[in-house]
Amino acid sequence: MKKNVLSFGTPKELEANRIAEIQSISYLERLERLIAIIEVSYMLKTAKVIQSKKR
Structure with missing residues (x-):
């Protein structure tokens, strides 16, 4: 490529x-x-949001 x-x-x-x-x-x-785009989309959809700690 x-x-x-x-x-x-x-x-x-x-x-x-x-x-x-x-x-x-x-x-x-x-x-x-196409498969790569679908995989990334699925990962973003199912990823847990990491919240930053505010002090």
């Missing part, structure tokens, strides 16, 4: 770049990314 680079541009340019990137990867890579 190539290194991510921050890109600046208009929203249309950024969206076009993102669409081109997604179309260039294989079905399996797309599925892996």
Whole structure:
């Protein structure tokens, strides 16, 4: 996987770049990314909130 680079541009340019990137990867890579997003989402949903102690 190539290194991510921050890109600046208009929203249309950024969206076009993102669409081109997604179309260039294989079905399996797309599925892996989706599973990773689902896992992170589930972890955030079920994580316990750590409250800071105020003294």
